[in-house]
Amino acid sequence: MRRVDGDTAVSTTHLNLADIQGNVVRAYGRFGFPCARYYFLRVDPQQSADGRALVDRVRRRITTAVRWREGPNETAPGAVEPPDSTLNIAFTFYGLLALGLPTSVLARMPPEFIEGMPGRTYILGDEGDNAPEHWDPIWRTNAEKRIGSGQTAADGELGHVHIWLSINARSMEQMEAAHETLMADIAAHPGLRLLPGHGADGADYQAASAIFAPGPDDTLVPTGKEHFGFTDGIGDPVFDGRYEPDVQARRVKGRGRLTPATEQQPDQQWVPLATGEFLLGHADESQELPPTAPPWEFTRNGTFMVFRKLHQNVKTFHDYTAEQAALFGRLWGLEAEAALATLKAKLVGRWSDGIPLIAAPTYDDWRRLQSQWRDVPAIGLKPRTERTPAEQARKDAFDDLLANFTFGDDKDGIKCPYGAHLRRVNTRDMLDPELHGDNPEARTGSSLNKRRRILRRGLPYGHADPDNPSDDGEHGVIFIALCASLSRQFEFLQQQWIQYGLDFNTGNDTCPLVGNHRLDDRRPATKHVIAADPAGDAPPFIAANLPNFVTTRGGDYFFLPGINALRMIAQGSVDPT
Structure with missing residues (x-):
């Protein structure tokens, strides 16, 4: 309750x-x-x-x-x-x-x-x-x-x-x-x-x-990194009873569910998900056992529990993103470093340090935010017991930046592409049927997302040399998910939101990061569309012929x-x- x-x-x-x-x-x-x-x-x-x-x-x-x-x-x-x-x-x-x-x-x-x-x-x-x-x-x-x-x-x-x-x-x-x-x-x-x-x-x-x-x-x-170089495990759901009340009030923002807007309470609030x-x-969220x-x-x-061993094709990821970034940079007028970092962020939905595209839509925005929080990486490397109260407050504020956001201000996917990994695995308010309506008070919050959440556990496995990447060898992520319903939560997410694209207006395109892009030789590989700001001069960019960056090794x-x-x-x- x-x-x-x-x-x-x-x-x-x-x-x-x-x-x-x-x-x-x-x-x-x-x-x-x-x-x-x-x-x-x-x-x-x-x-x-x-x-x-x-x-x-x-x-x-x-x-x-x-x-x-x-x-x-x-x-x-x-x-x-x-x-x-x-x-x-x-x-x-x-x-x-x-x-x-x-x-x-x-x-x-x-x-x-x-x-x-x-x-x-x-x-x-x-x-x-x-x-x-x-x-x-x-x-x-x-x-x-x-x-x-x-x-x-x-x-x-x-x-x-x-x-x-x-x-x-x-x-x-x-x-x-x-x-x-x-x-x-x-x-x-x-x-x-x-x-x-x-x-x-x-x-x-x-x-x-x-x-x-x-x-x-x-x-x-x-660190919280995985072998592609991104900070992982940020938005773990908060359910009722998981934390003490004072901790829950801080951590629930962006990790719980959004309440529907009402005339009496037009500002939607984050509350914990139901324990069930x-x-x-x-x-559970349907008020049923x-x-x-x-x-x-x-x-x-x-x-x-879902136990799933996922191999990461690190060389393929680096080679493909480097090749596409050269095209992307010329099309959008970006320097090589900015083009590569931006392209990767547009695939994932976050920058490599975890800052979401919603908070920093462009490379320059990201660099400005990094400068504002430049002390936090060093704080994060310290054991919690060795941080001062002021350092812990800075770390908590940065964690809030990483998790506390919605897609309501990015209805057209200009900041974070519709098909990006982040938008697929936790849709937040994106699928609110009233999101595009004229009446904010009619919004239903996380009504179509709150029954699809999973608890993420597990860790990377193996070693991948970032200076000499390879697809061979043992390296990837041990994916462990916990949920009350395998079919309604994990399998729905994996099939409907990872493997399909219709809910995100992306047709048959699968998740650009972990989707299976090549089912067999008869069906072409999928693509990922990066929308452009209509107010700018750059056209949309299509990252075509996506290879498989992640492959299943059992579970x-x-x-x-x-x-x-x-x-x-x-x-x-x-x-x-």
Whole structure:
């Protein structure tokens, strides 16, 4: 429940944080845990007791959402010291089946979760370069078992990946300590198998890490960059109960939803999204409880997770943007550096440091804003505990600049192109049916966007040399999304807004950054149109024949249970009656 007092959205939702896994409320990489490893296990269906025993063994160490004495909620009552490393767990549908959960429970799980990602390739755009035959061995095997052989559950191999475990750590030393403990847990249960096949070297786990940069005293500190050079992970949604009220009031701007305009309150306000958009057992934006499998306690405080490994073709991105920038610069009268930076920003919707095009539409605007905030990058490289109050206030104000904006003042896509990645993945007020009307009081705010939000987790993986870019090798982004409905949230966004263009008046053009531009040789590659200011002399620019900058390397859908549900799984007490 929420109410709005003046300009402040006040939370009245009190979550049982000890029953929620911690990665639901925290993107660990932004909380001082830049190193990650993801492990995938298979449970021998004939030894399901071993699988449940592992769940029982690790559930006591699972990191919960209880407030930490570090980060935005550090002054919350009952806050605890953060750990040296985190541990979280999730299951595929066939993992739950292998653990012995009743079919009467599993049959009530959402159909898209039951089918899994390999069964949804036609929706996700996983064709052509993204097709399962190009995935990593672990996921390629998984896809073959799920969609390619006509096997039945009696084969004992269906649903190859069963359990996902993740560790995030402050340092590699702490990572190794947590790794050794987890390996001992797995080794103690012979009915479990740690699955290899991640990347070309077939590693036993998928490693990921923030990209580091030189900080104070020549130390290396984590950044929010990905391999194309852009700051990522800025607009993570704020839902009711995620933050303490004072923190929520600050962070909700640009990260929640816009209220409809009314005669009494013509100025639209940012309020948190309903908890049920991300956590099962809570009311969502339709004021309903999302459908769940019985018993009620099994799904409450759980959520669904998308794990998706995305390879970045770094050389292709650099070569294509350099080639197009030469044409773009001549057409718009821009110097080489300005043309390249502007073209990339028009593809993404933000400049490389995260400043949105809405706030700085031109290269000169961006440079002026950079000069105003030139102290912030150095502040951001400092650990939060070492920042002065004044420095933290500057950092918070800059974060507000990055997130707190709408598209209402850019109805024609002159500042930020209609098809830009940013406009597609979070449409804000762009699809308000009254946005182009003459009556601002009739605007509905985020009414067509508030049911499509996802929580972004995950980190970059691998190394890409910016001075010698390559498409080969292991580098990209581990994309992790959390949501209450895989179909209504993640799949809708991926299909309707990433792979299609009709909602953005761009026809069949896919997202210029992460869309699948080449499904097969018979269909031409898509394009990206950069609109020009009608008051100027430059014509629109068409970035044609887009190559695939990002390709899928595998993944699946998982259920991330609450802590009480983990106890039920471990004890074999998931009774639907």
